Amino acid sequence: MRFVLGIDGGGTSCKAALATADGAVIGRARSGAANIRTDLTGARTHIVDAARQAFLAAGQDPDLIPETPAVLGLAGANVGTYRQQLQAILPFAASRVETDAEIALEGAVGAGDGAMAIVGTGTAYMARKDGKSRAIGGWGFQIGDQGSGARIGRDLLEQTLLAHDGIRPASPLTDEMLAVFRNNPEDVVEFTTNAKPGDFGGFAPKVFEHAAKGDAVAQWIVDKAVDDVEAALGALELRPGDPLCLLGGLAGLYASRLTERYRAQLRQPLDDALGGAVSMAARLFSEQGR
Template sequence: MTDYFIGIDGGGTSCRAAVAASDGRILGRGRSGASNILTDPDTALRHIEEAARLALVEAGLAPDLLSKSSALLGVAGNNVGDAVSYVSARLPFQQAQIVSDGLIALQGAVGDADGAIAIVGTGTIFIARHHGNLHYLGGWGFQVGDLGGGARLGHAALQESLLAHDGIRPKSALTASILDEFGHDPTRVVDFARAAHPGEYGRYAPRVVQFAADGDPTALRLMSEAAKHVDDALDAIVDLTGGDGRLCLLGGLAHVYPAYLADRHRNRLAEPLADALTGAVALAVQAFQREAAGP
């Protein structure tokens, strides 16, 4: 068994790494750039290695211990076989596992106990652990899923702006703000929407949140409709698990949704025990110590 374990939290914006001793105690951390294994696996590999080396350096350990360490990586796209195979074959560690970024977030938030998380960012996914079994709901992407996410919220705001322009829905400060951005020319909104990616829609979500906080009726309705999608998913989690354990909201909209959720869910919300990187380290220690112990 190796002496050191490395947890990796690989995201589309940055890659974070932490190195731990065999008792799970974190010794050092490192951060580097984007590590999306689907869109740019070679850049992801470079940043994974860089973050891990920086973690070793902060821990006062030699960077060449990378090749003698066991690593667990939580990344998006872990269910895409080609990407995982390509990255796995080129990782610099003695041994490694690739799991979902949602799994390390769940482990960080609830530890080894039963519980559930709702990740509400640009997209949405809901994950629960119940009697040792994992349940994943949502996470199907912007085109057919991600209900309640920031991209969907921004998309809805653009729709409402066009409806307001046409006199089908009442105008509001929110719709006026968006139409002002496009010069009150609906064809420019259409041109934007034809090529927009989820993240580009998502940049309108903070505007909806702010206008809702200011009492804008259109923004308030959009927030209520989005929260209903989150409530529905949390109801399904309760049906699966009986509502046991902690319930944590994570992601960029986590601080926003409590005000809009139904009481039955809002009253259950708890702060996460730790972050996803801590979860990755804990899973690395568990996985590789168990593997070394054998059957």
């Protein structure tokens, strides 16, 4: 075995990295979407295309694909039998299909134990303990994703309407939000009718900003969000020495707000998800080769 492949496939694109057997990346490439839940054969096409392009980018012969093992991180790989269906039609010497979260965790904390919290428009968590991974959260903002940008934005709009009705106290932030909607609560409701998680989440940085300035409603929302994130971290049952990485658009805003216990465990991610796939491939297949 001369090379290993790492693949990071998602709903918008598929990235591939070719590396030497010890995990040093020598070529990268990107192709189209790899959504195994909605288009399995299309996903295979883009995965193979990205792999070929990575060989070419490294100045290597793509005909070596059947001799090259790969680790693939793909959203939806933990659902139904998509993983098995895909593995059966891939052309690599060996294929290990993992979830996107698994390769992100490997990239963030490396091969050992540790955990990551993705805090962005949504929230999701994964921890590896004694080599076994466990994922929690990530159920979407409607009845999950506590502490996410979407939930924080939704909370703000809710508090804005409650303040308008005189049910809960107003604040500079709720006044500002109501003004955004022409001081018309019906416009707020109208906005939510078609709002996607990212539309709600767009208000989250403003909530953190006002919380830092002492806005009482913003502080209440952020305190609740931090409490929710810490409750999820608590369920991961990390040991004091385990590294913890915060990923996602709100990572920087949360980092300073966690209690000392979790702040002491925070580490910068070692690498991204694609890097995680590569190093997992080098680790798994070099071991097998020995």
